[in-house]
Amino acid sequence: MSSNLVELARRHHASGEANAVELLAQVVRERGELTAADIRAVAARTGLPEAAVHGVATFYDDLTAARGTRDVRVCTGTACFAASGEGHVHALEDGLAVRLGERAPDGSVSLGEAVCLGLCHSGPAVRDGDVIDAGPGAIERVLAGTARPAAEPAARSLLAEPVLLQTGDWTALRHALTPEALRAEVEASGLLGRGGAGFPAGRKWAFAAAAAGEEKLVVANGDEGDPGSYIDKHLMERSPALVLEGMALAAYAIGARHGFVLVRSEYPASKPALQAAAAAARAEGLLGPEAGFDVTIVEGAGSYVVGEETALLACLQGLRGAVSARPPFPAERGMHHAPTLVHNVETLASVPGIVRGGAEAYRALSPGATPGSKLVCFNERFAAPGVVEVPFGMTVRALCEDLAGGLRDGHAIKAVQIGGPLGGILPAARLDTVFDLEPLTREGCMVGHGSILAFDERTDMRAVARHLLRFGAHESCGKCFPCRVGLHRAHEMVAADAPVDRARLEALLETLELGSLCAHGGGMPAPIRSLIAHFPDELGLA
Amino acid sequence: MPRVSIDGVAVDVPEGATLLEAARAAGRDVPTLCFDERLAPFGACRVCLVGLEGAPGPVASCTTPCREGAVVDTRDPVARRVAGAVVELVLSELPEPPAAHTELAAVARELGVGAPRWTGEVHGAREDEPPHPYLALRHELCISCGRCVRACDEVQGTFALTATGRGFHANVAAGIDEGFRASACVSCGACADTCPTDAITEVSLLALAAEGDRA
Numbered sequence: 001m002s003s004n005l006v007e008l009a010r011r012h013h014a015s016g017e018a019n020a021v022e023l024l025a026q027v028v029r030e031r032g033e034l035t036a037a038d039i040r041a042v043a044a045r046t047g048l049p050e051a052a053v054h055g056v057a058t059f060y061d062d063l064t065a066a067r068g069t070r071d072v073r074v075c076t077g078t079a080c081f082a083a084s085g086e087g088h089v090h091a092l093e094d095g096l097a098v099r100l101g102e103r104a105p106d107g108s109v110s111l112g113e114a115v116c117l118g119l120c121h122s123g124p125a126v127r128d129g130d131v132i133d134a135g136p137g138a139i140e141r142v143l144a145g146t147a148r149p150a151a152e153p154a155a156r157s158l159l160a161e162p163v164l165l166q167t168g169d170w171t172a173l174r175h176a177l178t179p180e181a182l183r184a185e186v187e188a189s190g191l192l193g194r195g196g197a198g199f200p201a202g203r204k205w206a207f208a209a210a211a212a213g214e215e216k217l218v219v220a221n222g223d224e225g226d227p228g229s230y231i232d233k234h235l236m237e238r239s240p241a242l243v244l245e246g247m248a249l250a251a252y253a254i255g256a257r258h259g260f261v262l263v264r265s266e267y268p269a270s271k272p273a274l275q276a277a278a279a280a281a282r283a284e285g286l287l288g289p290e291a292g293f294d295v296t297i298v299e300g301a302g303s304y305v306v307g308e309e310t311a312l313l314a315c316l317q318g319l320r321g322a323v324s325a326r327p328p329f330p331a332e333r334g335m336h337h338a339p340t341l342v343h344n345v346e347t348l349a350s351v352p353g354i355v356r357g358g359a360e361a362y363r364a365l366s367p368g369a370t371p372g373s374k375l376v377c378f379n380e381r382f383a384a385p386g387v388v389e390v391p392f393g394m395t396v397r398a399l400c401e402d403l404a405g406g407l408r409d410g411h412a413i414k415a416v417q418i419g420g421p422l423g424g425i426l427p428a429a430r431l432d433t434v435f436d437l438e439p440l441t442r443e444g445c446m447v448g449h450g451s452i453l454a455f456d457e458r459t460d461m462r463a464v465a466r467h468l469l470r471f472g473a474h475e476s477c478g479k480c481f482p483c484r485v486g487l488h489r490a491h492e493m494v495a496a497d498a499p500v501d502r503a504r505l506e507a508l509l510e511t512l513e514l515g516s517l518c519a520h521g522g523g524m525p526a527p528i529r530s531l532i533a534h535f536p537d538e539l540g541l542a
Numbered sequence: 543m544p545r546v547s548i549d550g551v552a553v554d555v556p557e558g559a560t561l562l563e564a565a566r567a568a569g570r571d572v573p574t575l576c577f578d579e580r581l582a583p584f585g586a587c588r589v590c591l592v593g594l595e596g597a598p599g600p601v602a603s604c605t606t607p608c609r610e611g612a613v614v615d616t617r618d619p620v621a622r623r624v625a626g627a628v629v630e631l632v633l634s635e636l637p638e639p640p641a642a643h644t645e646l647a648a649v650a651r652e653l654g655v656g657a658p659r660w661t662g663e664v665h666g667a668r669e670d671e672p673p674h675p676y677l678a679l680r681h682e683l684c685i686s687c688g689r690c691v692r693a694c695d696e697v698q699g700t701f702a703l704t705a706t707g708r709g710f711h712a713n714v715a716a717g718i719d720e721g722f723r724a725s726a727c728v729s730c731g732a733c734a735d736t737c738p739t740d741a742i743t744e745v746s747l748l749a750l751a752a753e754g755d756r757a
Contacts, residue, residue: 002695003582039718051725054718055704303708320705325585325605478686478705478712479586481575482624485631488710492662504659511627514599514620515588 009317010336019318061302068110077116077227079379080123088124095143121153121385154386163353168242172352188359190371195344207331211339218259224307226420229451240277246348304475369393397431419448422523425530483521499542561603576687593618634658645738672721683741690733
């Protein structure tokens with residue numbers, strides 16, 4: 001990331017104004033599209049070069065697609081795909097008489113794509129203006145102009161005392177531990193980052209605490225938009241105070257006075273929920289000058305890769321959400337060049353429970369497995385989809401059958417994808433695999449974000465490969481060459497109406513895995529490898 | 543001062559030096575595409591991959607710092623195979639083979655890359671790029687290495703260029719894509735000087751090169 005642009009972004013932030021991404025998104029919301037004059041105006045307002053603002057305007061999905069007076073966005077995430085293939089997209093194209101990604105010539109309506117709206121318990125989902133509808137009849141209601149808000153998912157914890165499924169009452173913060181003791185407690189808890197990489201949180205805190213720098217920052221990554229996962233959405237919207245309390249604890253532990261949350265624009269209710277919780281905390285003196293810590297809630301503008309931490313920081317600064325090589329790691333030099341502790345929302349939400357109950361009790365939640373608890377969520381193929389807080393160490397079968405009730409309407413699981421689009425796909429025959437980091441890794445899978453997404457027996461696995469690679473190619477930030485070109489080529493290979501040359505595909509997957517700069521290009525091959533291993537015939541390999 | 547081993551040769555490098563710098567200090571050539579020693583390392587092209595003992599896979603030498611005792615194999619077969627494949631992918635996105643005098647062509651020769659195994663969509667020429675007296679921008683030859691954008695930022699401090707789009711459709715633009723003339727460009731030529739593909743050229747040099755290629 002350009003040091004000069006970061007410095008300009010830092011100076012602009014000090015002015016207290018919204019960043020360039022948010023300013024551009026506001027113009028699109030108000031006027032439907034961006035003009036050259038808008039770009040120049042945002043450049044003047046933010047102090048960023050005009051070219052840089054143009055680069056931002058061409059990066060984010062929300063900024064590139066022109067909107068009609070009525071803006072409809074259909075979810076093309078994997079849960080909606082598992083629910084209806086592409087049928088819901090075609091139905092909207094036909095019903096609205098506009099192609100996906102286009103706006104009617106008279107400007108009356110536009111049909112955009114959102115990946116994903118986080119209503120995976122009830123797909124297919126579609127957003128009509130400010131209303132997100134989902135589930136059976138949603139498409140028909142949108143076409144009839146009678147969309148209604150979808151029901152929120154059920155949530156429950158298997159723990160006697162839930163760590164994550166609680167609202168957050170700021171009592172952990174009042175436990176007067178020293179920063180050192182707090183860091184030691186989190187280290188002793190064995191908490192691993194919940195965003196996918198599983199890095200020990202305590203070690204990250206130690207790096208950030210030790211990093212040189214007058215100003216330090218805490219960032220909550222609320223933009224891990226893994227299609228099929230609605231865990232962070234649930235936490236931000238149902239337990240926003242818990243997330244903020246976790247941030248305040250982390251800030252206290254590392255000596256940060258300010259924090260940022262980056263929220264996905266695909267979850268329109270998340271930013272208001274967090275803002276309301278922050279306002280309530282300020283009124284109590286729990287955030288703000290007296291508390292010595294405050295937060296800014298920022299909304300993204302449509303980019304999956306912005307869930308990667310360096311891209312996340314770029315977006316927070318109002319720049320193109322492209323990935324940067326590490327080192328430097330954000331903990332030494334991150335947002336505004338300050339040491340920055342970046343954590344996934346669920347990781348931060350785990351902290352108050354650890355502080356209240358103690359590290360030992362936290363570790364004891366999952367005997368013989370990864371410490372602590374994890375939220376998992378199920379897609380609408382299941383009889384009882386929803387969010388469940390579980391210990392590590394159950395089998396995937398127990399999760400799918402005992403907790404989620406198996407599939408509905410008598411369907412059978414063909415395979416499950418766990419942890420998002422970068423996660424491997426476990427065929428039905430391997431459902432006895434234990435849900436934990438190592439056992440899943442051995443199957444070419446991962447815990448990832450904790451989503452458990454079933455494909456039923458009718459699913460065409462070549463279509464799954466096409467769906468995943470279309471997503472992967474579209475979301476590539478375009479920085480590193482293997483991902484930028486390789487995912488496009490991989491998608492072309494499986495989208496073609498021809499057998500897939502196995503040797504060429506595998507050489508391409510190796511190039512992506514070993515060559516890519518971040519986990520997007522490096523991880524997209526995992527589900528494709530699973531399909532090659534378990535469904536070679538359906539994939540049409542030659 | 544860390545001491546590292548490059549292909550079996552011990553090299554002492556300054557604190558903070560990268561594996562690429564160490565390799566070059568040891569006289570070992572490592573091909574690169576997005577690297578320019580005048581600019582901060584970028585880590586985009588992945589052509590400078592090398593083997594590093596203890597690492598789970600090849601690492602980009604331009605962005606990996608030297609640690610004491612690092613053992614580097616610049617000819618690691620996996621690293622070379624992946625780097626070659628990446629160059630193949632790059633060739634596959636261009637509508638025509640790179641001109642022989644370009645850095646891209648030289649890197650392809652060095653890695654022994656021939657016709658790409660993967661083919662498909664290529665970048666199309668744009669007819670709407672407004673002309674400029676000294677600089678020419680052919681978007682279809684851009685490989686998004688970011689060198690022009692960074693030269694304009696880090697060397698010239700003009701910020702007239704930007705990366706645009708994302709994924710396969712990433713490219714560059716002058717100003718707000720209204721051409722060099724309408725941008726903040728001061729015609730310094732740093733972008734053309736660093737471009738490894740002839741996507742940005744100085745108009746006069748382009749003519750000379752064309753003559754040279756014909757000769």
